[in-house]
Amino acid sequence: MAQPQMRKPVEYFLDNKKFLHPKLAANYGNWKYHDRPRPGVLHHVSNTGDEVWTVRAGTQRQMDVHTIRLLCDIADQYAEGRVRFTIRSNIEYIVSDEAKVGPLIEALEKNGFPVGGTGNSVSMVAHTQGWLHCDIPGTDASGVVKSMMDALFEDFKKEEMPNRVRLSTSCCEINCGGQADIAVIIQHTKPPKINHDLVANVCERPAVVARCPVAAIRPALVNGKPSLEVDEKKCVCCGACYPPCPPMQINDPEHSKLAIWVGGKNSNARSKPSFHKLVAAGLPNNPPRWPEVNAIVKKILDTYKADARPWERMADWIERIGWPRFFEKTGLPFTKYMIDDWRGSRYNLNASNHVRF
Amino acid sequence: MAKQLHPTPMLDQLESGPWPSFVTGLKRLAKDKDYVVDLLGHLEHSYETRKGYWKGGTVGVFGYGGGVIPRFTEIKDEKTGQPVFKDAAEFHTLRIMPPPGMHYDTATLRKFCDIWEKYGSGLIALHGQSGDIMFQGCTTENVQPAWDEINEMGFDMGGAGPAVRTAMSCVGAARCEQSCYDEAKAHQKIVNNFLDDIHRPALPYKFKFKFSGCGNDCMNAIQRADMAVIGTWRDNMKTDDELGKKWFAKHGMNELINDVVNMCPTRALQVKDTKDVRKDAHISAVAINDTQSLEIDNKDCVRCMHCINVMTGALGPGKDKGATILVGGHGHLKIGATLGTVVVPFMDLKTEEDYDKLVELAQNIVDFFAENALEHERTGEMIERIGLVNFLEGIGLDPDANMVNCPRSNPYIRTDGWDEEVARINAKKQAAA
Numbered sequence: 001m002a003q004p005q006m007r008k009p010v011e012y013f014l015d016n017k018k019f020l021h022p023k024l025a026a027n028y029g030n031w032k033y034h035d036r037p038r039p040g041v042l043h044h045v046s047n048t049g050d051e052v053w054t055v056r057a058g059t060q061r062q063m064d065v066h067t068i069r070l071l072c073d074i075a076d077q078y079a080e081g082r083v084r085f086t087i088r089s090n091i092e093y094i095v096s097d098e099a100k101v102g103p104l105i106e107a108l109e110k111n112g113f114p115v116g117g118t119g120n121s122v123s124m125v126a127h128t129q130g131w132l133h134c135d136i137p138g139t140d141a142s143g144v145v146k147s148m149m150d151a152l153f154e155d156f157k158k159e160e161m162p163n164r165v166r167l168s169t170s171c172c173e174i175n176c177g178g179q180a181d182i183a184v185i186i187q188h189t190k191p192p193k194i195n196h197d198l199v200a201n202v203c204e205r206p207a208v209v210a211r212c213p214v215a216a217i218r219p220a221l222v223n224g225k226p227s228l229e230v231d232e233k234k235c236v237c238c239g240a241c242y243p244p245c246p247p248m249q250i251n252d253p254e255h256s257k258l259a260i261w262v263g264g265k266n267s268n269a270r271s272k273p274s275f276h277k278l279v280a281a282g283l284p285n286n287p288p289r290w291p292e293v294n295a296i297v298k299k300i301l302d303t304y305k306a307d308a309r310p311w312e313r314m315a316d317w318i319e320r321i322g323w324p325r326f327f328e329k330t331g332l333p334f335t336k337y338m339i340d341d342w343r344g345s346r347y348n349l350n351a352s353n354h355v356r357f
Numbered sequence: 358m359a360k361q362l363h364p365t366p367m368l369d370q371l372e373s374g375p376w377p378s379f380v381t382g383l384k385r386l387a388k389d390k391d392y393v394v395d396l397l398g399h400l401e402h403s404y405e406t407r408k409g410y411w412k413g414g415t416v417g418v419f420g421y422g423g424g425v426i427p428r429f430t431e432i433k434d435e436k437t438g439q440p441v442f443k444d445a446a447e448f449h450t451l452r453i454m455p456p457p458g459m460h461y462d463t464a465t466l467r468k469f470c471d472i473w474e475k476y477g478s479g480l481i482a483l484h485g486q487s488g489d490i491m492f493q494g495c496t497t498e499n500v501q502p503a504w505d506e507i508n509e510m511g512f513d514m515g516g517a518g519p520a521v522r523t524a525m526s527c528v529g530a531a532r533c534e535q536s537c538y539d540e541a542k543a544h545q546k547i548v549n550n551f552l553d554d555i556h557r558p559a560l561p562y563k564f565k566f567k568f569s570g571c572g573n574d575c576m577n578a579i580q581r582a583d584m585a586v587i588g589t590w591r592d593n594m595k596t597d598d599e600l601g602k603k604w605f606a607k608h609g610m611n612e613l614i615n616d617v618v619n620m621c622p623t624r625a626l627q628v629k630d631t632k633d634v635r636k637d638a639h640i641s642a643v644a645i646n647d648t649q650s651l652e653i654d655n656k657d658c659v660r661c662m663h664c665i666n667v668m669t670g671a672l673g674p675g676k677d678k679g680a681t682i683l684v685g686g687h688g689h690l691k692i693g694a695t696l697g698t699v700v701v702p703f704m705d706l707k708t709e710e711d712y713d714k715l716v717e718l719a720q721n722i723v724d725f726f727a728e729n730a731l732e733h734e735r736t737g738e739m740i741e742r743i744g745l746v747n748f749l750e751g752i753g754l755d756p757d758a759n760m761v762n763c764p765r766s767n768p769y770i771r772t773d774g775w776d777e778e779v780a781r782i783n784a785k786k787q788a789a790a
Contacts, residue, residue: 006419007505011556013548014511016456016531016541019465024531031534033600033670044532045670054532062493064382065470065479072463083466084528085459085483087576094532112377128486131403133428133450133493135413140403142379143371150374171409175688176486179580211733213691240690246412253407266580268572268587269663270622273579275694287404288367311616311667342693 021082021094023052039159040115041101053101054092055079057113058124058149058156061089062132062142070111078104088124088166090117116157120164122301123156125149127169128176136242137171138186138256139285144169147289148184151298162308162317165301166265173238179264181314182300183276184293186285190255191235192248196222203228203245211240258283258293262300262326263315274315278338279326296332303330322356359391360444363398367405386479393478395445396494402432402441416449416497418504421556424514425500426450447496448478452489452515453507454548457526457541457568459484468510476503487565488525489515513552519733520558521551521723526568527575535665536570537588537678538706543715544568550716554723561730561739564723565687571674572662578686579697583736584722585683586715590675591703593655594665596643601671605645613645617664625657626664643671679705680715684722684748685737695737698745700752702759721752755785 017025027046034044042054060067071091075083078100079093086092091113093104105115117123125148128134130141148167149156155165170177170185177183199205205228209217216234220227228248230241239250260283264276279300283292307329308317318326327334340348362384371380380397387393403409416427428448432441440446455461469490473479478494485491490512495503504514515523524547527533529540547566554560567578570588578585605613610628618626631650634642642650653664653672665672682704683697701718705711722736729751730739740748749756 006501009418009420009504009508009514009556010511011513011552012511013454013513013545013552014456015545016458016460019456019460019462020531021460024460029530029536029539031530031532031536033534033597033673035669044534052532058377059483060377060379060382062379062382062480062482064386065474065481066385067377067382068466068470068481068483072466075463081463083461083463085455085461087484087488087525087527089483091483114375114377126486131400131409133411133426133448134409135411135428137409139407140400143368143404146371146374146376146378146380149376153375174690175694178486178577178688179694207732238690243413251408256407264580266574266577268574268579268659268661269666270620270661273574273696275580275696285407287407288370309615310612311620311663 019082021052021080021096023050023096024082024094026050036119036159037101039121039157040105040118042118051096051098053095053098055095055101055104055108055115056086056090056092056117057108057115058117059089059091059113060142060146061124061127071113074104074107074111078107086117086123088117088126090124114153114157116159119159120161121156121159122152122161122165122167125167125169126178126180128171130171134171136174136239136251138188138251139171139258140287141169141171141177143288144184144290144293147294148297151294152301155301161301161305163311163313165304165314167297168264179266179274179276181262181264181276182297183261183264184297185259185261187257187259187281188237188239188250188252188255189257189282190252191216191230191232191237192239192241192250193252194228194230195247195249196225196227198247199227199245200225202247208241208245208248211244213238213240217241253285256285257281258285258290260293260296260300263318265313265315267313270311270313270316271319279330280332281335281337300330300332324356359387359389360394362387362394363401365397365401368397368401383480390479391444392494392496393445393480395442396448396478399430399432399442399445399448411448416500418501418514421514423517423520423556423558424452425504426452426517427497445494448493449495449497449500451477451492451495451500451504451507452485452487452517452523453492453512454515454523455484455488455490457544458528458531459488460531465510469507472503472506476506487515487523489523514556516555516558516563518558519560519562520556520564521554521560522563522565523555524548524566524568525576525578527570529568529570533570534669535573535588535662535674537590537674538570538586538680539712540568540570540586540588543586543680543706543712546712546716547719550720551723560723560727562733562735564726564736566719572660573666579683580686580694581688582686582697583684583726584719585686585697586680587683588674588678588706589660589681589703590678592675592677593639593641594653594658594675595673596641596653597671597673598644601643601645601651601668604668604671613651617651617667620663622661622663623657623659625654627652627654643668678707679703679711682718685735685740687735687737689735689738691734691738692741695741697737698740699757699760700745700749700754702757718752725751755782
């Protein structure tokens with residue numbers, strides 16, 4: 001019997017020229033400078049004298065088609081039918097007529113899309129999939145982000161921080177959310193619970209053994225069946241064994257805790273790019289609003305806002321005042337868990353007489 | 358008319374507050390779709406029990422080995438083994454590559470919506486952390502017809518699993534005066550070169566490209582890309598006296614000293630009387646008023662972008678543009694997160710041939726990775742294991758002092774090839790002169 005004819009995919013990665021706003025296409029590679037007339041609006045001037053205004057608005061990232069169509073209606077009316085998205089899921093409208101900026105902002109805000117996220121604001125949180133779609137989520141992502149952005153709404157709409165503040169949220173230590181000035185990451189705190197009945201059927205045991213970064217997993221015979229065992233003293237609860245072997249359950253409603261990290265920065269401006277560092281852990285996974293997490297994020301932001309100098313990112317500010325002062329000013333306790341003991345950790349220790357009192 | 362909503366007291370709380378709510382969006386979709394009614398029930402169950410309930414599997418489209426993220430429910434009735442939320446028992450995602458810079462026209466977005474309303478849940482994430490457009494929520498049966506229509510529009514599927522992944526580029530030359538190369542062109546050429554490695558996963562692990570037009574690195578490439586292409590320039594910074602004076606008139610001397618001069622990481626900036634500005638090929642200056650200038654020693658500048666960010670237009674990237682290439686950024690578990698390392702301090706990106714050379718370098722790096730990395734090992738981990746020198750020799754790049762923060766400090770090294778290496782480098786220098 002003949003198989004139904006399957007359509008072969010067309011493999012081709014597209015050019016973006018046809019999607020560009022006409023003024024962007026006309027001035028491609030020929031921009032001279034930009035300024036920010038108000039929060040949420042960028043004004044770019046070309047060497048030809050052409051000008052465009054970009055209006056940036058926050059979205060919920062996971063959008064239903066009705067929301068996207070509404071955003072398109074607004075683009076058709078005010079922005080010549082073109083939009084772009086930022087890496088943090090903000091939407092940008094580009095308009096070539098300054099007179100349309102005000103009505104565009106009004107239309108966005110009337111429909112519930114806050115305008116902001118530019119310059120020294122707290123931008124939308126880069127985040128992961130969480131309980132909505134991930135296969136190894138310790139927590140949700142969209143919900144945590146919604147709670148955080150509700151609390152930081154005014155900081156998104158205003159440019160009142162010393163420098164830009166970028167946040168991220170990740171639903172496990174793999175940290176798909178990325179590095180940020182403040183990152184919220186769930187942390188597994190107990191070794192995996194093994195369902196020995198399933199291991200032999202589901203898992204390729206040598207692959208799981210090889211996956212462990214601290215060699216804590218060994219093959220074992222349990223109840224007469226081939227399985228795996230974990231040296232719980234060695235285990236760092238990273239969860240890397242779970243994806244290749246789901247019977248090694250790492251998620252735990254009670255013992256999966258949230259942690260907060262600060263001082264990550266991807267820009268090369270001033271200092272080199274840096275990873276974020278641990279400043280708080282053990283926070284409860286407390287849906288739907290995660291108030292304990294929000295309180296600490298807010299406290300860190302308030303301290304940074306009050307204490308940092310203009311243009312200092314979170315990392316630059318901490319570099320200047322030092323970590324002891326960071327913990328003092330934010331009131332967060334410094335614990336033994338913050339002293340790195342991973343590979344290369346001695347580079348993070350203080351080999352000097354530089355001490356702050 | 359869809360079935361009755363499950364009670365969702367916890368999710369309901371995420372409809373309050375000023376930020377746009379994804380829950381409100383889901384409820385709007387649930388009015389017409391049993392699929393989303395059950396998805397909301399599924400998610401509420403996670404909120405109640407604080408656990409996730411999706412497991413992976415294998416779902417794909419004809420001709421490709423990756424690009425669909427399969428999800429099957431694990432919430433099953435204890436007695437019957439049947440899914441509790443049967444209409445949302447399958448919730449697969451299609452990863453689709455966005456245009457460079459994530460620019461769209463509304464006709465395209467509306468067509469996406471029509472397709473996803475017809476075949477999927479109606480939920481689209483713009484965009485996932487890999488940069489893909491995530492068409493979230495589809496049954497196994499509907500994956501192929503949805504994909505066929507998206508592909509007919511001219512869009513291709515992104516990477517998943519041990520493959521070259523969907524790449525990302527910043528807004529770039531389309532709207533940014535700091536852009537130092539044609540990011541969209543580099544992005545497009547590289548992705549088109551690696552389509553086979555994107556669609557048919559056959560590498561040791563994932564490999565990501567990201568393109569940022571300047572050191573501000575808006576695409577987070579140094580931290581997240583196995584190969585990061587970061588725009589930069591070699592000659593003197595561009596200056597504009599008129600915009601310099603305008604900036605100074607608005608901001609004044611205190612801000613110039615505190616926010617610009619003092620924040621230069623290499624102390625390449627000084628305020629001087631214009632008549633005292635040094636006359637040298639690598640010195641440039643921008644006027645701040647009729648008698649004073651900001652002097653820039655471009656030999657000391659590391660193109661960090663800070664002063665240009667503060668005084669946009671008054672200062673700008675130079676004309677001799679290209680990119681710095683870094684390799685090995687990643688955030689994965691084995692050795693902790695690693696930043697990319699400089700492997701090419703400067704690569705010209707002006708002519709078509711320059712871009713071809715970039716693609717050639719990328720191909721060399723991916724080939725070396727494919728042959729030498731261990732299973733489930735990222736490029737950065739491989740480089741840590743074998744050492745940067747072996748990696749450089751493997752892809753045929755010469756060492757450069759820009760690749761390190763400082764030379765080695767530990768004495769345990771064999772140097773019996775020293776004389777030959779010095780001779781080789783000197784010969785190469787002479788040949789180039």
